């Protein structure tokens with residue numbers, strides 16, 4: 001049996017542990033958090049992630065947790081729609097449900113150790129860094145220069161326990177800020193992002209929520225209505241961090257997956273999706289090929305793709321959170337919306 005230590009039992013680490021061949025590998029997962037989280041936001045699972053969830057064997061369970069409302073609109077700050085978003089292909093799942101289902105899919109033969117790992121030891125045949133954007137594995141083996149990068153943006157999100165109004169679903173882009181309203185099984189999910197000096201550590205959620213109410217007080221009524229129902233207990237606030245560009249996800253017998261390898265801004269909603277794809281790709285290769293070849297192939301097939309998405313996500317963030325270019329962006333989006341509407345009428349759709 002080859003021994004594998006997975007550092008981090010989040011989305012990527014658990015998906016990997018669930019897919020490794022039990023008859024070939026002796027697997028240990030080190031996770032610093034005792035128990036599963038009880039508060040979390042919603043993650044959109046795009047088709048590639050759905051295929052990964054199918055490989056893990058939990059796609060149908062995830063679908064059952066997904067809310068029925070899927071479509072929405074990209075809107076201006078006042079709420080007027082520019083472009084409709086058809087979310088028919090996406091499945092939305094709360095992070096809490098996803099982690100619970102992934103955790104249940106991990107075989108009993110996998111050893112679980114609740115401990116924070118700060119340095120990588122040389123014992124196991126393979127070490128997998130699945131310990132997120134602030135990865136200790138990356139810092140230890142790739143060097144302190146690969147530490148997480150702080151963006152100037154704050155991400156605040158929460159749940160309001162009332163059913164979502166389907167006419168309000170979507171993302172609202174203002175001058176230097178964005179606000180999102182979406183469905184979640186327990187009510188309405190909201191999120192907000194803008195440039196902020198708050199944090200990066202010790203963020204007070206109650207005062208941040210007040211700042212969000214203030215900032216969005218001139219925006220459309222749907223936003224104000226959602227924020228009136230928001231409470232600190234059902235809200236989370238954090239600064240957004242990203243991982244710098246890495247030349248390889250593999251160093252000797254250590255490999256990075258998920259946010260440890262490629263944490264990105266949340267603007268394309270792809271971080272968790274790509275973490276799942278990393279995990280099932282790596283498991284599939286390790287299960288069927290010699291280790292060195294499996295690691296080489298994993299690096300080749302995942303690095304360019306995930307770094308591309310990371311860059312695209314930052315670019316999308318710059319457009320969504322545009323400040324001086326906001327009037328031009330709004331005019332272009334309004335024009336694109338009118339054109340799409342005319343095409344739809346012309347084709348009878």
Ligand SMILES: Cc1cc2nc3c(=O)[nH]c(=O)nc-3n(C[C@H](O)[C@H](O)[C@H](O)COP(=O)(O)OP(=O)(O)OC[C@H]3O[C@@H](n4cnc5c(N)ncnc54)[C@H](O)[C@@H]3O)c2cc1C
Pocket residue numbers: 007008009010011012013030031032033041042043044045115116117118130131132133134135136155157240257258259260263266268269270271272273274275
């Ligand atoms: C506001 C926001 C919205 C997002 N929305 C979406 C979305 O809609 N769709 C999407 O696909 N993605 C989204 N993402 C991205 C997504 O959350 C991440 O990409 C995903 O969580 C990465 O999974 P991971 O397992 O690699 O890392 P994590 O989820 O960070 O898990 C890492 C795990 O390792 C543990 N750990 C950390 N350090 C150590 C250590 N030293 N020792 C032991 N254990 C350790 C942690 O406790 C944690 O459990 C969003 C992110 C943000 C911030």
